[in-house]
Amino acid sequence: MxxxxxxxxxxxxxxxxxxxxxxxxxxxxxxxxxxxxxxxxxxxxxxxxxxxxxxxxxxxxxxxxxxxxxxxxxxxxxxxxxxxxxxxxxxxxxxxxxxxxxxxxxxxxxxxxxxxxxxxxxxxxxxxxxxxxxxxxxFVRSSNTWTYAGSGTTPTGLPITYFNSQFDLSEDEYMLINNLSMGAVTIAAGTASRQIDVMWNYPSRILTLAMTAYQNAIVTGVTVMTGKIIQ
CATH class of the missing domain: 2.60.40 (Immunoglobulin-like)
Known part of the structure; x- marks a missing residue:
């Protein structure tokens, strides 16, 4: 102002x-x-x-x-x-x-x-x-509430960890991708950068983050932000 x-x-x-x-x-x-x-x-x-x-x-x-x-x-x-x-x-x-x-x-x-x-x-x-x-x-809202959903290994042998969050978008709402296109540092799992991949289970309204690095993540503080066009 x-x-x-x-x-x-x-x-x-x-x-x-x-x-x-x-x-x-x-x-x-x-x-x-x-x-x-x-x-x-x-x-x-x-x-x-x-x-x-x-x-x-x-x-x-x-x-x-x-x-x-x-x-x-x-x-x-x-x-x-x-x-x-x-x-x-x-x-x-x-x-x-x-x-x-x-x-x-x-x-x-x-x-x-x-x-x-x-x-x-x-x-x-x-x-x-x-x-x-x-x-x-x-911007409409943001969320960084995640639940640990398990871990595994990628085809190339790297550890991958999954986190879930309840997520929905109205037809006129969009998700910001800038912060999801960068490497993330996860809490309590060292300082190595992790690749972020995103999946949205539309029928169940669950957003999943898949975080890949040389070490399994335990928790994550990644924030998902949504916005809309105002005519």
């Missing part, structure tokens, strides 16, 4: 600031659908219509299509580097999980000058921080 001069809008119900002239809000830059494009449809590489030129990594959200089975959301990756973010990747977990297909959007705390009519705000440096032609996005 600004403490100087400018423009501010507040929500009428809880006095929450929804637009401020000093700070950008989370806005949707691109959106669309992702489908399997590689490995006989087992892997999906999706590219943005144009590179996103922010230094910080844009936030990518996915909403897998509803399915009568376990949806694989593994080998998650954000393509690109600071100043040139180009897309993302989603893959099955194994041959028993459903191939990647669903909706996505990418957002960041910047705005694009799209509107022909309406309102546009710039900061002191001339950067666009709001444009009425750009949809906004907001």
């Amino acid at each position: 600004a403490d100087s001069f400018g423009l501010m809008f507040k929500a009428g119900d809880d006095d929450r600031v929804v637009l401020d002239s000093e700070f950008a809000r989370l806005v949707v830059l691109y959106k669309g659908r992702y489908v399997g494009t590689e490995e006989s449809g087992n892997s999906s590489s999706t590219y943005f219509p144009a590179p996103i030129t922010t230094q910080e990594q844009p936030l990518v959200f996915i909403r897998p299509d509803s399915a009568a089975g376990i949806i694989g959301m593994s080998s998650l990756q954000i393509f690109g580097s600071p100043g040139n973010w180009t897309g993302f990747r989603v893959r099955i977990f194994n041959m028993y999980t459903i191939k990647p297909v669903g909706r996505w959007f990418v957002a960041n705390f910047v705005a694009m000058p799209l509107a022909t009519y309406g309102m546009r705000l710039r900061d002191a440096s001339g950067n666009v921080i709001f444009d009425s032609g750009t949809p906004s996005a907001q």
Whole structure:
């Protein structure tokens, strides 16, 4: 919230600031659908219509299509580097999980000058921080409550540990993949980085994290975050 001069809008119900002239809000830059494009449809590489030129990594959200089975959301990756973010990747977990297909959007705390009519705000440096032609996005909720669900060994001989959490998404809600595309350090199991793979048992509404490393994990503090587009 600004403490100087400018423009501010507040929500009428809880006095929450929804637009401020000093700070950008989370806005949707691109959106669309992702489908399997590689490995006989087992892997999906999706590219943005144009590179996103922010230094910080844009936030990518996915909403897998509803399915009568376990949806694989593994080998998650954000393509690109600071100043040139180009897309993302989603893959099955194994041959028993459903191939990647669903909706996505990418957002960041910047705005694009799209509107022909309406309102546009710039900061002191001339950067666009709001444009009425750009949809906004907001985080809906987060959770890091996990239950240990067992362990095993990958085909390459590495230990793999599973954690479950009750999980559901409304049709208009999406899951953030950025933090799930990075290696994780788990509590009480050393400091080695662990690969995170994700599966969603849609009929049972259970999200499973599969964590692979040279040492079994005991607990994990990975946070799952969900968001939605606000028109």
